[in-house]
Each structure stands twice: as C-alpha cells, then as structure tokens.
Amino acid sequence: MADEQMAVDRNGVPGDDTGGAHGGTGGEVPEEALSAPIGAPTGALPARPLDAIDRDILRLLQTDGRASVRSVAERVHVSRANAYARINRLIDDGVIRGFSARVNHERAGHGASAYITLKIVQNSWRTVREQLRALPGATHIALVSGDFDVLLLVHTPDNRTLRELVLTRLQSIPEVLSTRTLLVFEETDLNTDPRG
Numbered sequence: 001m002a003d004e005q006m007a008v009d010r011n012g013v014p015g016d017d018t019g020g021a022h023g024g025t026g027g028e029v030p031e032e033a034l035s036a037p038i039g040a041p042t043g044a045l046p047a048r049p050l051d052a053i054d055r056d057i058l059r060l061l062q063t064d065g066r067a068s069v070r071s072v073a074e075r076v077h078v079s080r081a082n083a084y085a086r087i088n089r090l091i092d093d094g095v096i097r098g099f100s101a102r103v104n105h106e107r108a109g110h111g112a113s114a115y116i117t118l119k120i121v122q123n124s125w126r127t128v129r130e131q132l133r134a135l136p137g138a139t140h141i142a143l144v145s146g147d148f149d150v151l152l153l154v155h156t157p158d159n160r161t162l163r164e165l166v167l168t169r170l171q172s173i174p175e176v177l178s179t180r181t182l183l184v185f186e187e188t189d190l191n192t193d194p195r196g
Contacts, residue, residue: 048093065099112162113155113184117148124175131173
C-alpha cells in the first residue's frame with residue numbers, strides 16, 4: 001500500500017512541473033475553475049463517452065495524482081493544452097470527483113481495519129448515511145443489495161476502539177437492526193504504480 005501519493009494546488013488540481021497551476025501562461029487558473037468545487041453535483045447531464053485518451057489520463061491520475069499536466073500529456077501523446085482541456089472536462093463532467101492522498105492507515109496510527117455490514121430499517125438510508133459519515137475512521141460507505149443493506153469500511157487505532165465503535169456507536173443508531181464485523185488482515189491498493 002502506498003504512503004501519501006497526492007499533492008495538489010489550491011484548486012484541487014495536480015500541479016505543473018513549473019510549480020504553478022495546470023497549463024496556461026503564467027500558471028493562472030481561469031476564474032470559472034474556482035467557482036464550482038470538484039465533485040459538485042453535475043445535475044442530470046448524460047454521461048459523455050470517454051475515448052482511449054481519456055481512459056489513459058484517468059489511469060495515470062489514479063496511479064499518480066501528483067502527475068503534472070506536462071507529464072500526462074507526454075505519456076498519452078497529446079499536447080499539454082489538450083491534456084489540460086481534457087482533465088478540466090473530466091472534472092467539469094464529474095468523472096474526476098477530486099484528488100486525495102492514498103494513506104497507509106497502519107503507518108498513520110490506524111492498525112485495525114474492518115468492513116462492517118449493516119441491516120437497517122427500510123427507507124432509512126439517508127438518515128443512516130449521515131450518522132455513519134460522522135463516525136471517526138469511516139472511509140467508505142455503500143448501499144448494497146443482498147443479505148445486508150450497507151457496507152462500511154473503518155480504520156481505527158486498535159481493536160478496542162473498533163469494538164467501541166461497533167458496540168456503542170453503531171448499535172446505538174436506532175435505524176441499525178444488526179451488524180457484522182469482518183476484520184481486515186491485509187489490504188492491497190490496486191491503483192498503485194507497480195513500478196513503485
């Protein structure tokens with residue numbers, strides 16, 4: 001699992017080799033790029049099809065979110081301006097929801113990880129989701145089909161904290177009918193660069 005892999009400029013976009021923001025002359029970012037945060041809802045716009053270059057750009061940024069526009073452009077064989085425009089379009093279209101660090105949770109002091117399955121009261125998803133988001137160490141929440149309703153991934157400092165989170169915090173949520181905890185023994189991040 002890779003340690004922190006991401007550094008972004010103040011606008012949430014990977015930095016350029018020159019130390020400025022993406023592309024352009026003088027490192028300036030257009031003002032409209034500052035108006036909508038990355039990951040803002042895109043409304044009911046239909047998904048725009050991605051071509052092979054878009055998919056290559058996504059693959060590169062998933063592997064190395066710190067890659068500069070110049071580096072991305074060279075690796076996908078397009079001009080820097082084209083790469084800059086494509087990355088911005090992917091952001092504007094909501095394909096890229098943001099940039100973040102991939103953290104080695106154990107090295108960051110969270111030695112216990114678990115997937116927790118929850119059965120919840122019917123039609124209580126939105127209420128439960130907001131309460132789960134507030135849990136310390138919660139990193140992924142999904143509404144799923146099957147034998148349970150919600151899948152929650154948590155990272156905690158130790159098993160005692162994990163037990164407290166499950167037995168006290170989770171089971172005190174009125175809409176949670178039952179939980180099941182699956183301890184994680186080892187994780188593999190599939191978006192890491194195999195050369196690293």
